[in-house]
Amino acid sequence: MTANSNLSRRDLLKGAAATSGLVLGLHVGFRKPPFAEAGETPAFAPNAFISIDETGLVTIVASRSEMGTGIKTDLPLVLADELEADWGRVKVVQAPGDPKYGDQNTDGSRSTWQFFGLMRLAGATARQMLETVAGQTWNVPAGEYRAQTGFVIHAASRRKLAFGDLAKLAALMPVPPADQVRLKDRKEWRYIGKPRAVVDLKDIVRGRATYGIDTVVPGMKYASIERCPIYRGRVKSFDPKDALLVAGVERVVEIPATPMPSGFKPLGGVAVIASNTWSAQQGRQRLKIEWDYGPNAGHDSTAYRAELEATAREPGKVVVRNHGDVDNALASAARRVSADYFVPYLAHAQMEVPNAVALWLGSTCETWSPTQNPTQVRQTVAEVLGINETDVTVNVTLLGGGFGRKSKPDYVAEAALLSRMIGVPIKVTWTREDDIQHDYYHAICAQHLEAALDQDGHANAWLHRTVPPPIETTFQPNVVYDSGGELGQGVIDMPYYIPNVRCENGTAANHVRIGWYRSVYNIAHAFAVCSFADELDVAAGKDPVEYLRELIGPPRILDLKALGVLVDYPNYGVSQLAPELADQYLIDTGRLRGVLDLAVTNSNWDQKLPPRQGHGVAVHRSFLSYVAVVAHVAVGNDGQIAIPRLDMAIDCGTVVNPDRVRAQLEGAAIMSIGNALYGNITVKDGRIEQSNYTDYLVPRIDIVPETHVYLVENDHLPGGVGEPGVPPTAPEICNADLRGHRQTDQGTASRSAAVEGLAQGGVKWNLQ
Amino acid sequence: MPQININGAVHTIDADPQMPLLWAIREIVGLTGAKFGCGVDACGACTVHMDGQAVRSCLTTLADARGHEIVTTEGLSADGGHPVQRAWEANNVPQCGYCQARQIMQAAALLKQTPHPSDQQIVDTMSGNICRCGTYQRIRQAIKSAAEAV
Numbered sequence: 001m002t003a004n005s006n007l008s009r010r011d012l013l014k015g016a017a018a019t020s021g022l023v024l025g026l027h028v029g030f031r032k033p034p035f036a037e038a039g040e041t042p043a044f045a046p047n048a049f050i051s052i053d054e055t056g057l058v059t060i061v062a063s064r065s066e067m068g069t070g071i072k073t074d075l076p077l078v079l080a081d082e083l084e085a086d087w088g089r090v091k092v093v094q095a096p097g098d099p100k101y102g103d104q105n106t107d108g109s110r111s112t113w114q115f116f117g118l119m120r121l122a123g124a125t126a127r128q129m130l131e132t133v134a135g136q137t138w139n140v141p142a143g144e145y146r147a148q149t150g151f152v153i154h155a156a157s158r159r160k161l162a163f164g165d166l167a168k169l170a171a172l173m174p175v176p177p178a179d180q181v182r183l184k185d186r187k188e189w190r191y192i193g194k195p196r197a198v199v200d201l202k203d204i205v206r207g208r209a210t211y212g213i214d215t216v217v218p219g220m221k222y223a224s225i226e227r228c229p230i231y232r233g234r235v236k237s238f239d240p241k242d243a244l245l246v247a248g249v250e251r252v253v254e255i256p257a258t259p260m261p262s263g264f265k266p267l268g269g270v271a272v273i274a275s276n277t278w279s280a281q282q283g284r285q286r287l288k289i290e291w292d293y294g295p296n297a298g299h300d301s302t303a304y305r306a307e308l309e310a311t312a313r314e315p316g317k318v319v320v321r322n323h324g325d326v327d328n329a330l331a332s333a334a335r336r337v338s339a340d341y342f343v344p345y346l347a348h349a350q351m352e353v354p355n356a357v358a359l360w361l362g363s364t365c366e367t368w369s370p371t372q373n374p375t376q377v378r379q380t381v382a383e384v385l386g387i388n389e390t391d392v393t394v395n396v397t398l399l400g401g402g403f404g405r406k407s408k409p410d411y412v413a414e415a416a417l418l419s420r421m422i423g424v425p426i427k428v429t430w431t432r433e434d435d436i437q438h439d440y441y442h443a444i445c446a447q448h449l450e451a452a453l454d455q456d457g458h459a460n461a462w463l464h465r466t467v468p469p470p471i472e473t474t475f476q477p478n479v480v481y482d483s484g485g486e487l488g489q490g491v492i493d494m495p496y497y498i499p500n501v502r503c504e505n506g507t508a509a510n511h512v513r514i515g516w517y518r519s520v521y522n523i524a525h526a527f528a529v530c531s532f533a534d535e536l537d538v539a540a541g542k543d544p545v546e547y548l549r550e551l552i553g554p555p556r557i558l559d560l561k562a563l564g565v566l567v568d569y570p571n572y573g574v575s576q577l578a579p580e581l582a583d584q585y586l587i588d589t590g591r592l593r594g595v596l597d598l599a600v601t602n603s604n605w606d607q608k609l610p611p612r613q614g615h616g617v618a619v620h621r622s623f624l625s626y627v628a629v630v631a632h633v634a635v636g637n638d639g640q641i642a643i644p645r646l647d648m649a650i651d652c653g654t655v656v657n658p659d660r661v662r663a664q665l666e667g668a669a670i671m672s673i674g675n676a677l678y679g680n681i682t683v684k685d686g687r688i689e690q691s692n693y694t695d696y697l698v699p700r701i702d703i704v705p706e707t708h709v710y711l712v713e714n715d716h717l718p719g720g721v722g723e724p725g726v727p728p729t730a731p732e733i734c735n736a737d738l739r740g741h742r743q744t745d746q747g748t749a750s751r752s753a754a755v756e757g758l759a760q761g762g763v764k765w766n767l768q
Numbered sequence: 769m770p771q772i773n774i775n776g777a778v779h780t781i782d783a784d785p786q787m788p789l790l791w792a793i794r795e796i797v798g799l800t801g802a803k804f805g806c807g808v809d810a811c812g813a814c815t816v817h818m819d820g821q822a823v824r825s826c827l828t829t830l831a832d833a834r835g836h837e838i839v840t841t842e843g844l845s846a847d848g849g850h851p852v853q854r855a856w857e858a859n860n861v862p863q864c865g866y867c868q869a870r871q872i873m874q875a876a877a878l879l880k881q882t883p884h885p886s887d888q889q890i891v892d893t894m895s896g897n898i899c900r901c902g903t904y905q906r907i908r909q910a911i912k913s914a915a916e917a918v
Binding site for chain 1: 783784787788791794795796798800801802803804805806807808810811813840841842844845848853856857860862863864865866867868869870872890891894895896897898899900901902903904905906907908
C-alpha cells in the first residue's frame with residue numbers, strides 16, 4: 001500500500017521503553033506529566049486510549065474507523081477486558097485523526113491483529129495501576145487483591161474499591177513500563193471470544209446513528225460537482241449562467257484539476273453551491289462545460305480486455321516466482337490443462353456516497369467525513385490547501401460502508417478547497433452517478449494458467465500469468481508492473497504442493513482511476529487459482545475435495561524464498577508494520593487443510609443432488625486468515641443461478657467477537673456473489689457506461705443463500721476478518737459441480753466460458 | 769409554501785414543491801434518519817411511510833406529500849420498541865447500519881399489512897432495499913421473528 005504514514009508496532013513499543021512521558025509509545029492524553037498535575041487532572045488517563053473519571057465511567061477511544069466490521073466495539077472490548085472494566089460502564093468515543101493514536105488507516109483487515117496487543121497492554125497497564133493504588137490504600141501485600149469488573153477487590157477482608165474512587169490516586173502514579181505489566185491469561189478473558197452487540201446498535205436501529213452525510217455545521221452551504229466524464233480530462237471552459245438561475249443556487253466555481261495521476265487529490269471540475277443539495281444538483285444539470293477529454297478518450301474496456309488477454313497468453317516479461325523447470329514439465333506432461341480467466345472493473349457502490357463537510361478558518365481547516373483513513377485526510381487536505389497537517393482537524397463519523405473507497409480522501413479535499421473559495425462551511429455530497437462513474441475501480445485483470453498432469457492426474461507443473469494494472473498507477477506515472485503486495489495476493493503465495501511452478505507478471509498500462517476494493521487483487525487471483533484447481537480435478541477425473549487435499553499436500557510452512565519467489569512478499573503488512581510478529585503469521589498449509597475439512601464436514605458435500613445442481617469448493621488464505629467455502633448451486637431452466645446454501649469455515653486465529661466474525665463472512669459472501677454474478681464496469685470512449693444501482697447491479701435479498709459459518713478455535717494471534725471471506729466465494733460458486741451438464745470433449749473451453757459468464761455478470765453457464 | 773405532516777407535527781417548508789421530500793426532510797426540517805442512496809428508487813435507503821405505506825422519499829415530491837401523513841424512521845416508535853426494531857436488535861442485523869432503519873421501515877409496513885408473510889412475500893417486499901454489507905440473511909431472520917412476536 002502506498003502513501004500511508006504508518007507507525008510500526010515496534011516503534012510504538014520502543015517508544016514506551018525509552019520515554020517516560022510516553023506510554024505505549026503514544027503521546028498520552030496528558031499535556032504535562034501526570035504527577036505534576038494531579039490537582040488539575042480529575043480523570044485517570046494513563047495513555048491516549050483510556051480515561052476513567054471519578055464516577056467510574058471508563059471512556060475508551062476507538063481509533064479505527066467503523067464501516068460495519070464492528071471494530072469500534074471490538075478493540076475497546078479488548079482493552080476493557082484487560083482493564084477488568086464493567087462493559088456497562090464503558091463509553092466508546094471515536095478518535096479524530098491524530099498521530100497520537102498511531103496508524104488509523106482502517107484498511108487491509110489489519111485493525112485487530114495490528115492493535116490487539118496494544119489494546120491489551122493499554123488496558124492491563126491501567127488495571128495494574130488501579131490495583132496498586134488499592135493495595136497501597138489498604139496497605140496489604142501485592143497478590144492479595146485484584147481488579148474485577150470495575151472494582152479492585154481484597155477478598156481476605158471482603159473490601160472493595162471502585163475504579164472511580166481510585167482514579168485520582170492512580171493518576172499520581174508513574175506509568176509502569178510494558179515489561180512490568182502482567183497481561184491476563186487467556187483463560188481469564190471476560191469479553192474476548194464472546195459475542196457482543198456493537199455499541200451503536202440501538203442508535204442504528206432507531207435511525208439516530210449519524211454518518212458523514214448527516215453532518216450539520218451552522219451556516220453551511222451545499223455543493224454538487226460536475227467532473228470530467230473521462231479520467232484525466234479537465235475543464236476547458238464553462239458557462240454558469242443557466243445554473244445560477246435555479247432557485248437556491250448561489251455560486252458556481254471551478255475546482256482546478258490535480259496534475260495526473262491524481263492520487264488521493266480531487267479530480268477537479270465545476271461546483272455548484274446552493275442553499276440545499278437538491279438545488280445544487282438541479283443547477284449542475286444546467287451547467288454548460290467544454291472539456292479537454294485528455295489521453296483516455298479512446299479507452300474501450302472491450303478492446304483493453306483483448307489487449308490484456310493477449311499479454312497473458314504470451315510469456316510475461318517479469319518472472320516473479322520460479323521453481324523447478326515448468327517448461328520441461330509441461331512439454332513432457334501426460335496431460336496439459338490450460339485456462340484463461342477474466343475479472344472486469346468493479347465499483348465499490350457502498351451505500352453512503354462520498355461526502356464531507358469542511359470549514360476553512362483563515363489559516364486552519366476542520367473537516368467532518370466518513371473516512372477509513374483520517375491520517376490521509378489530514379495529509380491530503382493540508383497538501384491541497386498548502387497548510388501544515390497540524391492545522392487540519394479531522395473528525396471521523398460513522399461510515400455508511402467503505403470497502404476501500406473511503407480510504408481515499410479526494411472528496412474531503414473537494415470540500416476543503418470549496419470552503420476556502422466560498423468562505424463558509426461547505427458540504428459536498430456525491431450523487432450515486434458520481435460514485436459509480438468516478439470511483440477508484442477494482443482493477444480489471446486477465447490471467448492465463450497452464451498445468452501439467454502426470455499419468456495418475458497429479459499436478460506436476462503450474463504456470464500462472466497475471467495481467468492487471470497496478471494500483472500504483474493511481475499515484476505514479478508509467479507504472480506497468482504489479483507490486484509484491486499485489487502479487488502476494490494469491491499468485492506468488494500459491495500454496496499447492498507442486499514441484500515446478502512459474503509465475504509471471506505482464507505489463508498493463510492504466511486508463512481509469514483504480515484502487516483498493518475489499519480483498520483487492522485476491523478477487524482476481526483467488527478466482528483463477530481456485531477455479532483452475534477445479535479444472536485439474538475435472539481433468540484428473542477425481543473428487544474435487546480429495547483433489548484439493550492432494551494439492552494442498554502435507555501440513556507445512558511455506559518458505560517462499562525456497563519456493564522460488566523473486567519479489568518481496570509483505571504478508572499483508574506484517575513485514576512492515578510488525579516484523580517482530582513475522583514468524584507468527586507464516587503460510588501454514590495445515591491451517592488451510594483445517595478450514596477445508598471443517599467446511600466440507602459440515603456441508604452436504606456427499607449429498608446426491610438433482611440435475612442442474614451441484615456443489616463447489618474453494619479454499620484461500622488472505623489477510624493472515626484461512627477461509628474455505630462450499631456452495632450448493634442450482635441453475636434453473638432459464639439459466640438463472642440460485643445458491644441455496646453456503647458453508648464457510650474461517651481460521652482467523654484468536655477471535656475477539658465471534659458474532660461479528662460470522663457477520664463479516666456472511667456479508668463477504670454476498671459481496672463476492674455480487675462480484676461473480678453482477679459486477680461489471682465497462683468503459684466506452686473513455687466513459688464509464690454504468691451510472692446507478694439500475695445498471696450496476698449489486699446483490700439483493702432474492703439471491704441470498706442460507707449461510708453457515710464455522711470458526712476454528714485456536715490460540716494463534718488474530719488474523720484479518722473483513723476481507724478473507726470474499727476471495728474464495730466466487731470461484732467456489734463457479735466450481736459447483738456442473739460437469740454433468742457440460743460436454744466432456746469441450747472440457748476446458750466450456751468451463752472457461754462458464755467462468756467468464758459469471759465474471760461478466762451473465763448466466764452464460766455452458767449447459768447442455 | 770407546502771405544509772407537510774411529519775411524525776405528527778405539521779411543518780411549513782419554504783421550498784419548491786417539486787423538491788423531493790428526502791432533501792426537504794433532511795436539510796430543511798433537519799431529520800436525517802432517511803438517507804440518500806440512489807435518487808432513482810433503486811435502493812430504498814430513503815424509505816418513509818406515507819399513510820402507512822412504504823414509499824421512496826427521493827422520488828416523492830413535496831407536492832405529492834401534501835395532505836398525507838409522513839412517518840420517518842425517527843417516528844416509528846418513541847423508544848425503539850417497535851417489534852421490528854426489537855427483532856433487528858435481537859438478531860444483531862446491522863453492519864455499517866446505513867440502510868438498516870429504512871429496511872426496518874419497509875419491513876414494518878409489510879408486517880402491518882401482512883402479519884405473517886411467506887418467504888416469497890418477504891423477498892418480494894424487501895428486494896427493493898439494498899444492503900451493500902450483505903446482511904440479508906439476518907434481515908430475513910429478523911422479519912420472521914418479528915412476525916412471530918406480533
